[in-house]
Amino acid sequence: MTTSTTEPTAPLPTQVLEALIAIVGREHVLTDPEITASYSHDWSGRYAGSIFGVVRPASTDEVSSIVKVCAAHRIPVLPQGGNTGLVGGSVPGPTDPSMLIVSTRRLNRLDPVDERVGQVTVGAGVTLGELHAHANAAGWNYGVDLASRESCTVGGNIGTNAGGIRVCCYGMTRKQVVGIEVVLPDGSIMSHLSGLMKDNTGYNFPSLFTGSEGTLGVVTAARLALVRPPRASAVALIGVRDAQHALDIVNSAVPAGSRLLAAEILDAPLLRLIADTASLPMPLPSPSPHVLLLETESAAPGDIAMDLPDDVEAVIATDQSTKARFWRYRELAGETVGRLGITHRFDVSVPRHRWDEFSQAVRVAVMELPDVHHYFSFGHLADGNLHLEVIGPAADDERADETVLNLVADFGGSISAEHGVGRQKAKYLHLSRSASELAAMRAIKTAFDPHGLFNPGALLLVEAN
Ligand SMILES: Cc1cc2nc3c(=O)[nH]c(=O)nc-3n(C[C@H](O)[C@H](O)[C@H](O)COP(=O)(O)OP(=O)(O)OC[C@H]3O[C@@H](n4cnc5c(N)ncnc54)[C@H](O)[C@@H]3O)c2cc1C
Numbered sequence: 001m002t003t004s005t006t007e008p009t010a011p012l013p014t015q016v017l018e019a020l021i022a023i024v025g026r027e028h029v030l031t032d033p034e035i036t037a038s039y040s041h042d043w044s045g046r047y048a049g050s051i052f053g054v055v056r057p058a059s060t061d062e063v064s065s066i067v068k069v070c071a072a073h074r075i076p077v078l079p080q081g082g083n084t085g086l087v088g089g090s091v092p093g094p095t096d097p098s099m100l101i102v103s104t105r106r107l108n109r110l111d112p113v114d115e116r117v118g119q120v121t122v123g124a125g126v127t128l129g130e131l132h133a134h135a136n137a138a139g140w141n142y143g144v145d146l147a148s149r150e151s152c153t154v155g156g157n158i159g160t161n162a163g164g165i166r167v168c169c170y171g172m173t174r175k176q177v178v179g180i181e182v183v184l185p186d187g188s189i190m191s192h193l194s195g196l197m198k199d200n201t202g203y204n205f206p207s208l209f210t211g212s213e214g215t216l217g218v219v220t221a222a223r224l225a226l227v228r229p230p231r232a233s234a235v236a237l238i239g240v241r242d243a244q245h246a247l248d249i250v251n252s253a254v255p256a257g258s259r260l261l262a263a264e265i266l267d268a269p270l271l272r273l274i275a276d277t278a279s280l281p282m283p284l285p286s287p288s289p290h291v292l293l294l295e296t297e298s299a300a301p302g303d304i305a306m307d308l309p310d311d312v313e314a315v316i317a318t319d320q321s322t323k324a325r326f327w328r329y330r331e332l333a334g335e336t337v338g339r340l341g342i343t344h345r346f347d348v349s350v351p352r353h354r355w356d357e358f359s360q361a362v363r364v365a366v367m368e369l370p371d372v373h374h375y376f377s378f379g380h381l382a383d384g385n386l387h388l389e390v391i392g393p394a395a396d397d398e399r400a401d402e403t404v405l406n407l408v409a410d411f412g413g414s415i416s417a418e419h420g421v422g423r424q425k426a427k428y429l430h431l432s433r434s435a436s437e438l439a440a441m442r443a444i445k446t447a448f449d450p451h452g453l454f455n456p457g458a459l460l461l462v463e464a465n
Contacts, residue, residue, distance in 0.1 A: 009033045010098035019069045028056040049092030058106040060220040068187030079214040081156030084148040087422025089458040113138035118226045124155025140226035143170025147331045161211035163418030168382035177206040179223030185449040195223040214455040216448040230297040234304040235323040238314040239288030243355035246292040258305035262295040263382035270376040337389045344390040350413035352384040385417040
């Protein structure tokens with residue numbers, strides 16, 4: 001891990017450079033380190049590595065030709081979408097070989113929504129925000145939503161099996177992917193975008209490639225299931241004592257005939273920081289240890305389908321602009337913390353009934369580490385998914401990783417709830433996966449990528465690939 005911005009771009013062999021230029025045109029092969037720095041450094045500021053450059057194909061055939069050139073010259077390839085990943089999977093690490101970044105941003109196909117089945121086929125480089133706008137214009141929603149929606153891409157969401165704020169209602173990305181098109185590490189194209197409702201013809205490739213973190217090929221397009229928008233909704237901000245108090249409220253808040261659309265929690269220091277940084281008022285009159293954001297579906301605009309206990313302090317909104325204002329406190333969390341410096345980010349899940357016990361144990365353990373200046377927590381409460389943010393230790397200081405991830409394992413949790421494994425957690429994967437699961441993963445990796453050219457070092461350690 002490094003935060004250097006001056007590492008040289010490794011020179012591409014002339015033959016390879018010329019072949020890439022012939023495929024995509026000179027303007028889409030980027031080799032100037034000033035320009036490529038934003039592709040070789042990740043969003044957290046914690047990860048960066050050496051790259052040969054960035055190539056920006058505009059079609060699946062161009063991706064196929066690029067990958068064939070790389071395979072012939074044994075050039076490692078790293079598929080990249082919006083580079084909003086938070087686990088060092090979207091950039092090489094400092095000890096990795098140089099890689100060629102294949103940026104998918106120009107794979108921006110947006111087919112018309114198929115009204116008959118509520119599906120759409122889109123290119124991997126379409127941003128989540130563009131997909132939402134496209135689906136909404138046709139009267140549909142896409143079930144996955146994240147605060148990084150304007151930058152992250154469908155391909156990156158598939159690569160990480162992204163979760164986000166609507167998982168409690170619609171599930172994670174894997175649940176939405178009904179068909180996939182991928183360029184495999186030998187350059188061949190595997191396309192299955194028919195979107196059949198029932199299709200039990202053997203191994204399920206959409207599922208395998210979802211969460212594969214760029215280690216098995218480049219996803220170039222996907223067939224995605226859409227959902228009908230909620231009729232209307234209400235958003236509440238509620239002061240709570242702890243996660244169990246919040247969960248009790250969630251469990252009784254949704255009346256029959258309504259649906260839970262979101263249940264998010266923020267700790268008080270983070271809420272204060274967000275309010276101060278964004279010049280927002282504190283949302284509730286009295287301070288409380290945590291704030292719960294709840295969104296439920298209601299039958300008509302203005303209705304509130306939400307049963308809250310009498311003894312909590314809450315504000316509730318049904319109009320669009322107030323709901324958006326309430327959501328801002330939660331949506332600004334990652335960005336606000338990132339302004340304080342290099343952030344060690346943890347995205348973990350624990351059994352929901354152990355959330356408070358784990359939260360207390362991990363806070364104590366992290367605060368005992370040297371150099372920790374700030375510690376915040378927030379998360380997707382309904383999914384048992386906590387985000388922990390540690391600021392102070394240097395980028396390559398792994399003591400917080402060791403402390404947090406081992407503790408997660410002790411509590412029977414997962415070291416990655418939704419961000420993926422990347423380079424941050426590759427060496428800790430055994431904490432969440434058995435030896436036989438790891439062996440099966442390596443066998444799959446070798447079957448697809450026998451020369452280990454696709455995103456080496458992410459998800460699986462290189463020596464074990
Ligand atoms: C402010 C903020 C909020 C966030 N909130 C959430 C959240 O709520 N939930 C959540 O799950 N994540 C969240 N994230 C993390 C991130 O946005 C997601 O992981 C997202 O899915 C990454 O998409 P991307 O296009 O930026 O992918 P990248 O960062 O470019 O890549 C991520 C991984 O996917 C692989 N990949 C990318 N494109 C392809 C492709 N076409 N084919 C094969 N592999 C590919 C890469 O190799 C890499 O391993 C957040 C990030 C930020 C900055």
